[in-house]
Amino acid sequence: MKQKPLLEVRDLSKYFPISSPFQLSRHKVMNKAVNGVSFTLQEGETLGLVGESGCGKSTVGRTILKLYPPTSGEIIFENEDITHHSSRQMKPLRKKMQIIFQDPYSSLNPRHTVGEIIGAPFRIFGTEKGKTVKSLVQELMERVGLNPEHFNRYPHEFSGGQRQRIGIARALATRPKFIVCDEPVSALDVSIQAQVINLLDDLKRDFGLSYIFIAHNLSVVQHISDRVAVMYLGKIVELAPTTELYTNSHHPYTRALLSAIPIPDPVLERSREQIVLSGDLPSPSNPPQGCVFSSRCWKAQAQCFSEEPQLLKIGKSEVACHFPE
Amino acid sequence: MIALAILLAVSFAVYVIFSFLPFDPAALTCGKNCNNPAIIEANRVRLGYDKPFWEQYLIFISGLFLGRTYGEGAALIVCPAPSLGYSFQEHACVTSSIAEALPVTISLAVGALVCWLLLGVSLGILAARFRGRIADVGSTFFVLIGTSLPTFLTGLLLLVFVVIKWRLLPYPSGSYTPLTENPLEWLNTMILPWITLAFAYAALYTRFVRNAVLETLSEDFIRTARGKGLSEKVILRKHTLRAALAPLVTMAGLDFAGLLGGAILTEAVFNLPGLGRLSLGAVRDFDLPIIVATTILAAAIVVLMNLIVDIIYAFIDPRVRVR
Amino acid sequence: MTLLQVEDLHVSFPTIDGLVKAVDGVSFEVNRGETLAIVGESGSGKTVTNLALMNLLPQRASRITGHAFLNSRQGEIDLVNLPETQAQQVRGLNIAMIFQDPMSALHPYFTIGDQIVEAHQAHNAVSKEESRQRAIELLELVGISEAKARLNSYPHQFSGGMRQRVLIAMALMNDPELLIADEPTTALDVTVQAQILRLLRELQKELHMAIILITHDLGVVAGAADRVNVMYAGKIVESADVNEIYARPLAPYTHELLASIPRPDIQKEERLHAIGGQPPSLLKLPPGCAFAPRCDFSSRVAGGKQVCLSTMPDLTERRNNHWVRCHLTGDTL
Numbered sequence: 001m002k003q004k005p006l007l008e009v010r011d012l013s014k015y016f017p018i019s020s021p022f023q024l025s026r027h028k029v030m031n032k033a034v035n036g037v038s039f040t041l042q043e044g045e046t047l048g049l050v051g052e053s054g055c056g057k058s059t060v061g062r063t064i065l066k067l068y069p070p071t072s073g074e075i076i077f078e079n080e081d082i083t084h085h086s087s088r089q090m091k092p093l094r095k096k097m098q099i100i101f102q103d104p105y106s107s108l109n110p111r112h113t114v115g116e117i118i119g120a121p122f123r124i125f126g127t128e129k130g131k132t133v134k135s136l137v138q139e140l141m142e143r144v145g146l147n148p149e150h151f152n153r154y155p156h157e158f159s160g161g162q163r164q165r166i167g168i169a170r171a172l173a174t175r176p177k178f179i180v181c182d183e184p185v186s187a188l189d190v191s192i193q194a195q196v197i198n199l200l201d202d203l204k205r206d207f208g209l210s211y212i213f214i215a216h217n218l219s220v221v222q223h224i225s226d227r228v229a230v231m232y233l234g235k236i237v238e239l240a241p242t243t244e245l246y247t248n249s250h251h252p253y254t255r256a257l258l259s260a261i262p263i264p265d266p267v268l269e270r271s272r273e274q275i276v277l278s279g280d281l282p283s284p285s286n287p288p289q290g291c292v293f294s295s296r297c298w299k300a301q302a303q304c305f306s307e308e309p310q311l312l313k314i315g316k317s318e319v320a321c322h323f324p325e
Numbered sequence: 326m327i328a329l330a331i332l333l334a335v336s337f338a339v340y341v342i343f344s345f346l347p348f349d350p351a352a353l354t355c356g357k358n359c360n361n362p363a364i365i366e367a368n369r370v371r372l373g374y375d376k377p378f379w380e381q382y383l384i385f386i387s388g389l390f391l392g393r394t395y396g397e398g399a400a401l402i403v404c405p406a407p408s409l410g411y412s413f414q415e416h417a418c419v420t421s422s423i424a425e426a427l428p429v430t431i432s433l434a435v436g437a438l439v440c441w442l443l444l445g446v447s448l449g450i451l452a453a454r455f456r457g458r459i460a461d462v463g464s465t466f467f468v469l470i471g472t473s474l475p476t477f478l479t480g481l482l483l484l485v486f487v488v489i490k491w492r493l494l495p496y497p498s499g500s501y502t503p504l505t506e507n508p509l510e511w512l513n514t515m516i517l518p519w520i521t522l523a524f525a526y527a528a529l530y531t532r533f534v535r536n537a538v539l540e541t542l543s544e545d546f547i548r549t550a551r552g553k554g555l556s557e558k559v560i561l562r563k564h565t566l567r568a569a570l571a572p573l574v575t576m577a578g579l580d581f582a583g584l585l586g587g588a589i590l591t592e593a594v595f596n597l598p599g600l601g602r603l604s605l606g607a608v609r610d611f612d613l614p615i616i617v618a619t620t621i622l623a624a625a626i627v628v629l630m631n632l633i634v635d636i637i638y639a640f641i642d643p644r645v646r647v648r
Numbered sequence: 649m650t651l652l653q654v655e656d657l658h659v660s661f662p663t664i665d666g667l668v669k670a671v672d673g674v675s676f677e678v679n680r681g682e683t684l685a686i687v688g689e690s691g692s693g694k695t696v697t698n699l700a701l702m703n704l705l706p707q708r709a710s711r712i713t714g715h716a717f718l719n720s721r722q723g724e725i726d727l728v729n730l731p732e733t734q735a736q737q738v739r740g741l742n743i744a745m746i747f748q749d750p751m752s753a754l755h756p757y758f759t760i761g762d763q764i765v766e767a768h769q770a771h772n773a774v775s776k777e778e779s780r781q782r783a784i785e786l787l788e789l790v791g792i793s794e795a796k797a798r799l800n801s802y803p804h805q806f807s808g809g810m811r812q813r814v815l816i817a818m819a820l821m822n823d824p825e826l827l828i829a830d831e832p833t834t835a836l837d838v839t840v841q842a843q844i845l846r847l848l849r850e851l852q853k854e855l856h857m858a859i860i861l862i863t864h865d866l867g868v869v870a871g872a873a874d875r876v877n878v879m880y881a882g883k884i885v886e887s888a889d890v891n892e893i894y895a896r897p898l899a900p901y902t903h904e905l906l907a908s909i910p911r912p913d914i915q916k917e918e919r920l921h922a923i924g925g926q927p928p929s930l931l932k933l934p935p936g937c938a939f940a941p942r943c944d945f946s947s948r949v950a951g952g953k954q955v956c957l958s959t960m961p962d963l964t965e966r967r968n969n970h971w972v973r974c975h976l977t978g979d980t981l
Contacts, residue, residue: 052837053808159926160690189689190864194908194922201919216837219910223920246912260842262867264909266890269871276846277839280807545752549815551704552747553767554740557732567757643802644756 005040012037012073014063033059035234046211048225055231061180098171102183104163108155115151121173140169161192178210233292240317250324335624344378410614419618429501429599434584440523449534471528480521480594499596537569578634586623652678657714668930670696672882683859685873692879703735741771744819748831750811754803761799768821786817809840830862881928881938888970898972900945949975
């Protein structure tokens with residue numbers, strides 16, 4: 001019997017108005033950052049969300065957490081439709097859904113000590129009986145690999161990787177069910193990235209977490225995710241189990257993306273065939289008619305320019321393409 | 326569009342405020358020590374103070390375009406458009422009083438602007454260029470003194486030393502010679518007030534320019550310019566200044582607008598018959614029409630300057646232009 | 649043909665907390681038509697090395713010793729011992745540099761035509777029209793269509809990838825002999841990165857230019873470099889031909905770095921191989937090898953970790969033109 005998903009997103013859209021002081025027309029120009037995205041997240045699963053700048057992946061993550069009010073569509077968390085929940089209604093749910101941000105240098109308040117940062121959720125939601133905030137904070141610090149003696153220090157006294165651990169500890173404080181990781185390792189040195197990814201893996205096992213892992217580094221996503229969704233210009237173009245995606249992708253964009261990842265092996269890297277995309281990303285306020293990828297696709301035909309492809313099942317993957325590979 | 330709406334709103338607000346002040350405007354028209362009720366009543370009717378305030382406001386607005394007449398027959402007073410009212414203290418239409426005072430204030434403001442921009446910008450650039458060295462430290466002293474000394478003190482000090490002690494310039498006569506009449510005399514009258522105002526503002530601008538230049542120098546595009554092999558001079562002049570200039574324009578525009586409304590203290594010290602002295606006198610004597618008019622004029626100048634500054638900004642920064 | 653010879657370069661910054669030796673005795677060579685990749689993480693000194701070559705470090709805040717001999721068209725020039733006026737002549741003419749973040753590297757208030765022409769005018773006494781013509785040529789060379797019209801566009805009207813192309817075109821205006829590219833694709837999307845790297849490869853073949861490519865991305869290095877220098881805490885720890893270094897990394901740091909990259913083409917393992925510890929603080933370096941505190945291989949050294957921490961190993965040649973700075977001997981890890 002199939003388990004009910006932890007999170008279900010149906011046809012989610014988020015548009016941002018592009019304001020212009022001289023705009024007199026009633027037709028507001030909209031940045032269609034997320035344009036009809038649907039997927040599910042099972043409990044204990046890591047869903048990777050990849051794409052390049054402007055694809056909308058970060059916006060999806062934040063909209064799911066209601067950090068942005070959705071423009072249309074539905075968000076269903078643990079069988080509850082939270083799409084139109086007010087902030088008061090969202091408050092008890094916020095314990096169960098958390099976020100880790102990309103930039104460890106700007107996402108921590110420089111005037112708060114580490115103890116205050118990690119302890120903030122306890123002050124909002126209360127602590128377990130008999131335990132002090134300090135002891136809980138120190139427990140968490142140890143769990144993420146920080147020295148618990150340092151809880152009185154300020155963020156600037158830590159390195160980038162350590163600051164990211166602080167962010168992770170804060171997200172874990174309320175024992176959430178799922179965490180949106182918004183590019184958690186992109187700003188870190190390569191040698192530290194591996195440490196943080198391993199930590200996230202361990203925590204997932206120990207705390208029974210589910211992740212939505214947003215990144216532009218496909219190699220990192222492949223390592224940590226169970227399923228991966230590839231986004232382009234606000235839409236999901238392919239959604240598949242990880243191994244399936246990396247060995248047998250169907251959408252031309254996925255192929256191009258995978259082919260663009262440089263392989264750290266000079267012999268392989270210089271001898272392989274690379275698909276190099278031409279042209280530039282279209283403006284998100286004016287996406288192409290029909291398939292969003294049509295303007296840069298080498299296989300595009302008449303149908304692609306007029307009819308938008310739906311996400312259809314092909315084997316274990318879901319692909320939105322009229323002529324999948 | 327928005328500017329016009331703001332102007333209307335401000336003028337209305339001023340009118341409302343003054344309408345609800347706890348004294349009788351008609352009584353004020355015949356001077357402080359007047360107690361002839363007949364004159365007061367006559368003036369009330371003549372000036373329209375007996376009408377409800379919103380009607381007064383509409384008459385005021387129409388007066389701006391059509392001119393206004395007060396009373397009739399022998400007591401007829403005509404103030405041609407744009408009419409801002411009639412002042413009994415001055416025995417003149419407000420518009421003409423302002424028209425007399427305006428050139429003085431304009432000369433003062435423009436001259437001061439030029440002086441403080443020249444001084445402030447060059448010192449600021451020097452301080453940034455030679456950061457940490459003598460020029461920078463020296464400029465810090467200048468900034469400190471300039472911002473601490475109130476304008477009337479600077480003015481008085483200048484008067485005491487330059488005019489009285491050293492006799493370099495004639496004592497301010499209280500009258501104003503336009504540039505067109507006698508340039509030398511105009512210069513003699515204006516130079517000390519210019520220095521007084523410029524001193525205070527230049528200090529502020531030195532600091533501001535220094536910081537703006539330093540901040541710009543750390544930008545990536547300056548590094549690119551250096552990488553091209555451009556000389557430091559060109560980088561400073563062309564690349565840095567243009568970038569640091571944009572916020573400067575906004576500041577200068579607003580400060581200039583403020584001065585145009587009347588540099589009250591400086592005009593008082595140097596006895597210049599500008600808008601500042603006019604407003605000050607009006608407040609002292611409860612000359613309502615003038616107070617109302619100068620307030621609205623000051624607001625109008627600020628709104629106008631804002632518009633001008635926005636346009637200039639679009640010239641400097643292409644990202645702001647609409648397309 | 650050796651174009652650039654760097655000898656014993658030291659760059660240090662006196663700070664309140666002590667002397668920071670950002671570059672601590674670095675020597676290397678670059679040949680014409682060759683791409684040298686300098687790999688390292690934050691604090692390795694890779695960027696500072698190149699800023700020193702271009703004379704772009706703040707004069708009063710840095711101490712530079714050593715030599716960097718450039719075999720230029722105008723004869724031999726010692727880059728790090730030049731007075732500023734001469735350095736300005738070299739910058740943009742013999743050596744050009746492109747930086748990491750294309751979004752902020754162009755002046756927002758001037759058209760790209762102005763900025764590119766300026767680069768040419770600074771070193772050539774020709775008419776503006778001639779410079780514009782050359783600008784159009786180069787913009788077309790780097791793949792910007794409608795180049796003539798684009799000259800009047802402003803930087804904010806271009807995407808990140810296109811801005812980087814503009815910067816490359818600008819760098820090439822004066823036919824530089826050496827191009828220093830500091831993380832040119834780090835801020836770009838991976839598909840755009842592929843385009844830019846391919847472009848640089850083609851340009852190098854056509855113009856026979858030498859390129860110093862600074863990066864932390866070992867995938868990029870594999871595709872673009874002929875030789876690789878790996879830096880750690882201000883020193884070169886390994887230097888070899890690109891195929892050599894990937895097949896046989898001899899410095900523990902290089903080995904660990906290669907092992908910790910997630911590879912999409914290799915089967916997924918349970919845990920990523922991570923390097924323990926933190927990147928070094930340049931103020932608190934041990935007297936010996938800077939990587940020693942994080943090194944898993946130090947137990948194999950005769951004398952153990954103690955030796956690694958207390959004595960600085962020399963850069964020695966182990967195999968053919970493959971140099972390593974490590975106490976471990978032998979030609980495999």
